[in-house]
Amino acid sequence: MPEGYGGEGFFATSLSQAVGLARANSIWPLPFATSCCGIEFMATMGTNYDLARFGMERLSFSPRQADLLMVMGTIAKKMGPVLKQVYIQMAEPKWVIAVGACASSGGIFDTYSVLQGIDKVIPVDVYVPGCPPRPEQIIDGIMKIQELVKNEPLRRRYSPEYQFLMEKYQID
Amino acid sequence: MKLDNDTLQAHIEQKAPQFVKNIELALDGTLTLETDRAQILDCLQFLRDDEGLQFHFLTSLCCVHYPDHAGREFGIVYLLHNWRSQTRLRVKIFFPADDPHVPSATALWPTANWMERQEYDFFGIIFTGHPDLKRILNVDDLDVFPMRKEYRLEDGTRTDKDDRFFGRTGNFDRRFD
Numbered sequence: 001m002p003e004g005y006g007g008e009g010f011f012a013t014s015l016s017q018a019v020g021l022a023r024a025n026s027i028w029p030l031p032f033a034t035s036c037c038g039i040e041f042m043a044t045m046g047t048n049y050d051l052a053r054f055g056m057e058r059l060s061f062s063p064r065q066a067d068l069l070m071v072m073g074t075i076a077k078k079m080g081p082v083l084k085q086v087y088i089q090m091a092e093p094k095w096v097i098a099v100g101a102c103a104s105s106g107g108i109f110d111t112y113s114v115l116q117g118i119d120k121v122i123p124v125d126v127y128v129p130g131c132p133p134r135p136e137q138i139i140d141g142i143m144k145i146q147e148l149v150k151n152e153p154l155r156r157r158y159s160p161e162y163q164f165l166m167e168k169y170q171i172d
Numbered sequence: 173m174k175l176d177n178d179t180l181q182a183h184i185e186q187k188a189p190q191f192v193k194n195i196e197l198a199l200d201g202t203l204t205l206e207t208d209r210a211q212i213l214d215c216l217q218f219l220r221d222d223e224g225l226q227f228h229f230l231t232s233l234c235c236v237h238y239p240d241h242a243g244r245e246f247g248i249v250y251l252l253h254n255w256r257s258q259t260r261l262r263v264k265i266f267f268p269a270d271d272p273h274v275p276s277a278t279a280l281w282p283t284a285n286w287m288e289r290q291e292y293d294f295f296g297i298i299f300t301g302h303p304d305l306k307r308i309l310n311v312d313d314l315d316v317f318p319m320r321k322e323y324r325l326e327d328g329t330r331t332d333k334d335d336r337f338f339g340r341t342g343n344f345d346r347r348f349d
Contacts, residue, residue, distance in 0.1 A: 078311045110326045110333075112318040113310060 002150075016154045023067070023093070024149040026055040027142075030066035032086065034073025037100035040132040041072050049135035054142055063089040068145060069122075074102035075115045087122040088171055092157045095148060096124045097141050101131045123165055175225075175257035177203045183224050191215040202251075204262040212248075212265050213275045219252060219261065220280060227252035227261055233277065233287035235295045239321045245269035246297060250277070276302040294319035 002021060004013030033041055045051050045059075060066040063086045075083055087096065098118050101107035104127040106116035118124060125148055128141035156162060180203055181195055191214070194206040207215050219227045229252065236247040244266035252261045267274070276299035277284040288299040289308040296317035299305055307314065316323055326333070 078309075106327070106330075110330060112314075112316075112323070112325075112327060114327070116327055116330055 037072035
């Protein structure tokens with residue numbers, strides 16, 4: 001529970017904490033599953049390692065309705081602009097998790113065709129290394145995203161540091 | 173119809189000896205015919221249309237690069253298949269690197285369209301007569317041909333690779349450029 005003052009039938013806390021709590025437990029992810037890590041994600045969504053208990057029951061394949069972009073798998077250089085476009089189409093506040101070695105840094109594919117990490121095109125919040133990471137690792141990454149969401153200040157997306165980050169990636 | 177390698181070789185040598193520069197049995201049991209770049213379309217058409225051969229199916233078209241063979245650096249390998257007798261035939265041509273032009277087989281087989289685009293994309297072979305020769309798998313504005321031997325495998329933008337971890341002797345903590 002966030003810091004606050006409570007009593008019989010009420011609890012007083014700051015708005016950002018209350019909103020953060022609501023957002024963290026009902027994230028709508030966009031599974032950008034490209035290769036093997038996508039299969040591990042399917043296992044994570046299955047009954048054994050259920051991601052739905054974290055509030056991610058509803059997956060959205062439309063970026064307009066998603067909060068969290070989960071990039072799972074190898075991204076080719078030809079796919080980079082597509083991924084960037086999907087990220088731009090998401091509405092604020094949005095978070096990005098890079099699942100697997102290929103999304104984090106290109107993985108074992110250091111070649112002419114593979115993008116060496118999606119942070120070359122979009123800003124990433126959490127990296128989950130592994131090839132592929134076990135569902136427990138992916139859940140650990142999701143829990144770290146939840147921590148980020150819970151503690152995000154309400155005006156963060158208007159701050160100069162965030163504007164600088166968006167300019168660095170040439171995202172208007 | 174039964175068409176084994178010996179019958180096939182005899183048939184080709186008898187009916188079209190002008191196309192045969194070299195004919196031999198490859199290690200995997202496929203008969204391999206080497207011919208000239210100037211005659212390749214006639215040769216493929218003969219192999220496709222002849223009654224005794226009927227190689228109607230172009231299974232694959234790929235390119236090889238031997239930088240050490242002077243005058244024969246690039247090679248194109250056509251793999252033909254006969255469905256009736258389940259026979260394969262491989263046709264090879266070689267040509268120098270300073271003149272990478274090959275007549276396009278698209279008129280004979282429409283499948284050659286994408287196969288030739290791939291060979292243009294990766295080796296830079298220009299197929300004359302191709303309806304739409306552009307890159308197929310790489311990004312459109314790539315200015316190199318990645319599968320040529322002089323192009324290194326690793327991505328050129330990485331700066332954090334340490335030679336020790338890759339079994340290379342060289343500088344440690346070096347910039348990979």
